[in-house]
Amino acid sequence: MIGWIHLCVQQMILDKYGADLWQKILSDSGIEANKVYHAKKVYEDKEIYRTIRSISINSDIPVEKIWEMFGEHMVDYAFQNGFDKLLVSMADNIQDFIDNLNAMHFFILKLYLNTDVRGPAFQSERLDDGTIRLHYFSNREGIYPMVMGLLRQAARKLFDIEIKIMMTEKSEVHLKSGISEHVVYKIETPPIDSSTSKATPATAIDRNRPTVPLSIKTFSHMFPTHICFNRDLVIEHCGSLLCNEFNMSSGQPLLDLVQFVQPKDVQINFETISSHQNNLFICQITQHMNRCELKPFKKPLFLKGQMFLINDGQHILYLNSLHVMTARQCLQLNIYMTDLQKHDVTRDVIMLNQARKYQKGSIGKLEESVNSMKLLMDELEELRSRTDSLMYDRIPRDIAYYVKNGIPVEAEVFPSATCLITEICNFDVISVECKPTEIITIMTDLFQRYNRLVDKLQCYKVLSIMDSYFVIAGAPQQSHNHAEQIMNLALCMLVETKQVVVPNLNLPLMIRAGVHTGPIVAGVMGTSHIRYGVLGETVNMTKRLATSATRGTILVSDTAKEHALYTHDNGFVFETRGYVYTTTWKRATCAHYLIQNSKRSIWEIMDCQKPLESSIDGYREAHNEQDKKAWEEAENRIKKLREVVSAFRGERMQLSRVGRKLRTLKHAWASHESHDSGISRGTPVESAACCIC
Numbered sequence: 001m002i003g004w005i006h007l008c009v010q011q012m013i014l015d016k017y018g019a020d021l022w023q024k025i026l027s028d029s030g031i032e033a034n035k036v037y038h039a040k041k042v043y044e045d046k047e048i049y050r051t052i053r054s055i056s057i058n059s060d061i062p063v064e065k066i067w068e069m070f071g072e073h074m075v076d077y078a079f080q081n082g083f084d085k086l087l088v089s090m091a092d093n094i095q096d097f098i099d100n101l102n103a104m105h106f107f108i109l110k111l112y113l114n115t116d117v118r119g120p121a122f123q124s125e126r127l128d129d130g131t132i133r134l135h136y137f138s139n140r141e142g143i144y145p146m147v148m149g150l151l152r153q154a155a156r157k158l159f160d161i162e163i164k165i166m167m168t169e170k171s172e173v174h175l176k177s178g179i180s181e182h183v184v185y186k187i188e189t190p191p192i193d194s195s196t197s198k199a200t201p202a203t204a205i206d207r208n209r210p211t212v213p214l215s216i217k218t219f220s221h222m223f224p225t226h227i228c229f230n231r232d233l234v235i236e237h238c239g240s241l242l243c244n245e246f247n248m249s250s251g252q253p254l255l256d257l258v259q260f261v262q263p264k265d266v267q268i269n270f271e272t273i274s275s276h277q278n279n280l281f282i283c284q285i286t287q288h289m290n291r292c293e294l295k296p297f298k299k300p301l302f303l304k305g306q307m308f309l310i311n312d313g314q315h316i317l318y319l320n321s322l323h324v325m326t327a328r329q330c331l332q333l334n335i336y337m338t339d340l341q342k343h344d345v346t347r348d349v350i351m352l353n354q355a356r357k358y359q360k361g362s363i364g365k366l367e368e369s370v371n372s373m374k375l376l377m378d379e380l381e382e383l384r385s386r387t388d389s390l391m392y393d394r395i396p397r398d399i400a401y402y403v404k405n406g407i408p409v410e411a412e413v414f415p416s417a418t419c420l421i422t423e424i425c426n427f428d429v430i431s432v433e434c435k436p437t438e439i440i441t442i443m444t445d446l447f448q449r450y451n452r453l454v455d456k457l458q459c460y461k462v463l464s465i466m467d468s469y470f471v472i473a474g475a476p477q478q479s480h481n482h483a484e485q486i487m488n489l490a491l492c493m494l495v496e497t498k499q500v501v502v503p504n505l506n507l508p509l510m511i512r513a514g515v516h517t518g519p520i521v522a523g524v525m526g527t528s529h530i531r532y533g534v535l536g537e538t539v540n541m542t543k544r545l546a547t548s549a550t551r552g553t554i555l556v557s558d559t560a561k562e563h564a565l566y567t568h569d570n571g572f573v574f575e576t577r578g579y580v581y582t583t584t585w586k587r588a589t590c591a592h593y594l595i596q597n598s599k600r601s602i603w604e605i606m607d608c609q610k611p612l613e614s615s616i617d618g619y620r621e622a623h624n625e626q627d628k629k630a631w632e633e634a635e636n637r638i639k640k641l642r643e644v645v646s647a648f649r650g651e652r653m654q655l656s657r658v659g660r661k662l663r664t665l666k667h668a669w670a671s672h673e674s675h676d677s678g679i680s681r682g683t684p685v686e687s688a689a690c691c692i693c
Helices: 003-016 019-028 047-060 062-081 082-089 093-100 101-112 146-159 200-210 216-222 240-248 270-277 327-333 345-394 397-404 425-435 436-456 480-498 536-549 558-566 602-606 625-649 655-671
Strands: 120-128 132-138 163-175 178-188 227-230 234-239 258-261 282-284 301-310 315-322 412-424 460-465 468-473 511-525 532-534 552-557 574-580 590-596
Touching: 003 019, 003 047, 047 062, 047 270, 062 082, 062 146, 082 146, 082 163, 093 120, 093 132, 093 146, 101 120, 132 146, 146 178, 146 234, 146 602, 178 258, 216 234, 216 240, 216 301, 240 536, 270 301, 270 345, 282 315, 301 345, 412 425, 412 480, 412 536, 412 558, 425 625, 436 460, 436 468, 436 480, 460 532, 468 480, 480 511, 480 552, 480 558, 480 590, 480 602, 511 536, 511 558, 536 552, 536 574, 536 590, 552 558, 552 574, 558 574, 558 590
Parallel strands: 511 552
Antiparallel strands: 120 132, 132 178, 163 178, 227 234, 227 315, 258 282, 282 301, 301 315, 412 468, 412 511, 460 468, 511 532, 552 590, 574 590
């Protein structure tokens, strides 16, 4: 099936149902998405059958009705794509239009599309009751309803009439070329108003016709390839070219010199030829030309024309022309333009096709360039989307617009924002027990889960680097409930982290987190390695809170707690931890452990269905003590292994034990004393950089 048919089907679906259904039809048919069909390319018939079947399933319309709809749409599609003038100029009534369907198929397939695809065949006859009986032959099974839709729409568009067409017979016929589907239609046309008819009666024409003195010699010169034969298929006379070059003469059997090529599968006798006068006849001359005796006989010569019944039905006149369409064919057949009469339109066809050949070459190169440009545009668009995705991962979307267009973006001060920093506990143990590739897999899975939570709770991820994850709320989009957003996110991250299991250890990941609220400065940093950076003492304090938190806990500053409780959803439950040194030994802040949100469960915050064996609110999973004990045991086991290895290496373990005890005493002494009633303020000499990488 030619690509033009596929394009017509595609346009029908796009017009009636839209692009989404067309993509689904392609998928259901096993055809690659966004496949581009070319009008003059030949595709396998099974592809169009699968497409029509898929359309029927998705639209809940029978296959036969789909073919009939397609026949109607084909006429509209032809009108929209340059065939309107050809169709309008074919005939002035439906009978003549049907009689010219074979010639139209020949023209489109051979001249326009230049393909050897075999089209259908039509044969019509006018019955005494005024109806038309149409015979349809096709080697493609099941597409016969298309003819009804096509003729019905053609009658509307071309002749502004409504016809009734119905199938009366359907059978299979065995022909020389194989099994063909034979369908007979009955066509009822509206009566013709005789008062508006301008046709001259046949009797008047016969009465006024003068006698034309025309000899056989003159007629043979006017039509150099004609053949006239009688009921016995014996040649009466023929054209001058056939006489001179093929030694044809009166009295020779026609079938000894000529082989009928079209119509195909038709038994050749006088009655059959008479009944197919409206068909196009193509004949092959079985002899070679006299002028070719000195040259190899490469290709046979074909004649193309029409049969006329003359002499009261006693003879048939085959008026034809040489079936050549290009200058190359003329050279291959040893035919010259002078062999064709000047009135013969074949001369124009040869010249036109020669011009089309050069145009086609130029157009073909242009189409290749256009297709290459389309592919490059698609690749460019894909690269652009990837670039945007990478940029959006580093820069907020509203700021990325200015960066892409080269517009400078000034750093912005946010008076109040909440920061969250998480760290994976026992990452040193994981590094020992897991391979590097396994660690990458674990972190990729974990950060993808975090990213989904961040997007759902409308926060912004600033940085994710190996075992740390940094999120803010209240910037770059300001929000009045940023502390609430971050704390809900932190609770969800506690639970979601445990969904990732460490291989070899078979233990769930655990994190510790720090949350603090305060002023920050945010802006775009870098030129080649652009990132949205967040600076300020608030970030430093958040980092120290995360470091001070224990395994599986969220340590929240007093300021962040107060901000969270001011919001409408102030159901957060805290447990006081005590004072934590966040700047120097002399400055500390009061910190609290975030336990739960009493008004919302973890599953409500995450907007997901509760797992079957999980608790109702999800906070039991967030603060599971068994997971902590399991990690402590794993940590102690690794420490013992390290001590054994170090002992074999001769290292002094006593000094390291003393150092650890001193650090423990320092930490215990610092945690129970405060020189600050609230949040410590940073000094100018302290660094405020946090997330530049």
